[in-house]
Amino acid sequence: MAHNGESKPKFAMYWAASCGGCEIAVLNTHELILEVDANFDVVFWPVAMDAKYHDVEAMDDGSITLCLFNGAIRNDENEEMAHLLRRKSQLLVAFGSCASEGCIPGLANLYSKQTMLDTAFSTITTDNPGAVRPIIAYDMPEGRIEILRTLDQVVKVDYSMPGCPPESHQIAAVVRLVIDALHGNAALPPRGAVIGAGDSTVCDECRRTRSEKTITEFRRMATFQPDPVQCLLEQGILCSGMATRSGCDARCPSANMPCIGCYGPAAGVVDQGARMMSAVASVIGGNDPKEIRAIMRGIADPAGTFYRFSLPSSLLRHAKV
Amino acid sequence: MLDKVAEQVKPFDPVIVGFTCNWCSYRAADSAGMARIKYAPNVRLIRLMCSGRWDPQFVLKAFAEGADGVLISGCHPGDCHYLEQNYKTIRRYELLKQTLASLGIEDGRVKLVWASAAEGAILAEEIDHMVAEVRALGPLNWGGNHGA
Numbered sequence: 243m244a245h246n247g248e249s250k251p252k253f254a255m256y257w258a259a260s261c262g263g264c265e266i267a268v269l270n271t272h273e274l275i276l277e278v279d280a281n282f283d284v285v286f287w288p289v290a291m292d293a294k295y296h297d298v299e300a301m302d303d304g305s306i307t308l309c310l311f312n313g314a315i316r317n318d319e320n321e322e323m324a325h326l327l328r329r330k331s332q333l334l335v336a337f338g339s340c341a342s343e344g345c346i347p348g349l350a351n352l353y354s355k356q357t358m359l360d361t362a363f364s365t366i367t368t369d370n371p372g373a374v375r376p377i378i379a380y381d382m383p384e385g386r387i388e389i390l391r392t393l394d395q396v397v398k399v400d401y402s403m404p405g406c407p408p409e410s411h412q413i414a415a416v417v418r419l420v421i422d423a424l425h426g427n428a429a430l431p432p433r434g435a436v437i438g439a440g441d442s443t444v445c446d447e448c449r450r451t452r453s454e455k456t457i458t459e460f461r462r463m464a465t466f467q468p469d470p471v472q473c474l475l476e477q478g479i480l481c482s483g484m485a486t487r488s489g490c491d492a493r494c495p496s497a498n499m500p501c502i503g504c505y506g507p508a509a510g511v512v513d514q515g516a517r518m519m520s521a522v523a524s525v526i527g528g529n530d531p532k533e534i535r536a537i538m539r540g541i542a543d544p545a546g547t548f549y550r551f552s553l554p555s556s557l558l559r560h561a562k563v
Numbered sequence: 564m565l566d567k568v569a570e571q572v573k574p575f576d577p578v579i580v581g582f583t584c585n586w587c588s589y590r591a592a593d594s595a596g597m598a599r600i601k602y603a604p605n606v607r608l609i610r611l612m613c614s615g616r617w618d619p620q621f622v623l624k625a626f627a628e629g630a631d632g633v634l635i636s637g638c639h640p641g642d643c644h645y646l647e648q649n650y651k652t653i654r655r656y657e658l659l660k661q662t663l664a665s666l667g668i669e670d671g672r673v674k675l676v677w678a679s680a681a682e683g684a685i686l687a688e689e690i691d692h693m694v695a696e697v698r699a700l701g702p703l704n705w706g707g708n709h710g711a
Contacts, residue, residue, distance in 0.1 A: 352665065352666070513620050513624075516623055517620070519619045519658045519659055523651060523657075523658045526654050526658075529650040534657050538658055544658065544661045544662040545665030546665070548662060557620065557623040557624050557627040558626060558666060558705065559627075561666040561667040562703075562705075
């Protein structure tokens, strides 16, 4: 399996703390997957083929040409694999929102481990008569992992590719670029770059019409039928388009759903949630603190909304618990 | 060991970062100085052209890099040098406070204070008040606080 294709560059894909959606997005590139097979020797891809960690350990350092690493670093197994694949790979790509920004699993950083375990194992809906609990920490010489981290907080990554999951046409473009670069027909972007996305915002790609309207009330999707043409934010729906990186072709707003921020912070934005707060505050109507507070009460779960995909990569990274 | 004991005995001196407006609160701090009004030396004032230049990101960065509290100060509503930017400050401040509450950060660590150029005494009093409040809350120590 692993060592028979010396002439072909080697490809690996791994999942750490993730849902598996990134692998499906790769398979959604349809026939391009055959090009991957034609151009690469797939040496490690737990979701698609059988391989053991010791097979990876046995490979030469730097022998994997391209490794798409999806998933965040949640536990010591994730961390160990991040270091191992970093060592074995020439190009390590933080693939998808979990590896790049922490994503939905990163919202765990809003709570203590105790709170999460109580919710998962000891609420009234849980059938757990023996009150069984997993061991939550193991003391290693390196210390303990306390919060969820992104891949680049653990190892150096060559590129980041945002999206939950990355759009299939973007994956296809990136894979083609790497193949072209391997054949000497294209140059790879500078190391550290965000690939498979734009530099602008989702608002820039959104085809809805904007006027200069202020919001006097936030509304939720379940309570009314939004107008299909007008900007969703102007209709009172919290949309993350203005702080989120372009590259998805504004798919959610095109389907009458607000942007939820999965492509991470736009180029030049350090903290996606702070940028969201700043932008949302600018469109809220009213100058009286009482009135402003009343409008803001319509925002359910501000931290979870503004940092839905980027809490672990934000300035604060986690809540005080 | 003795060092650790000494560390514990040392009283906590909070670090407060203060963002002030060029046209009012920074001058208020100046006038407090000229009038020889004493206030707690814990605050590090940073001058902006307007409180409307202040951004929630400044507070998060200050906390992430070790501040225990952040003071934002500008012209009274209606008195903005740039007409209405301080109303945006109010909105950003309110939204930030809501978000910080979900992040478990105590209310007293961020404060918005209006102070005109003539209100040095008021600004000094508010700074003293905030320093006492943050001192009572204790260190934020963000870098070392990972919440097991």
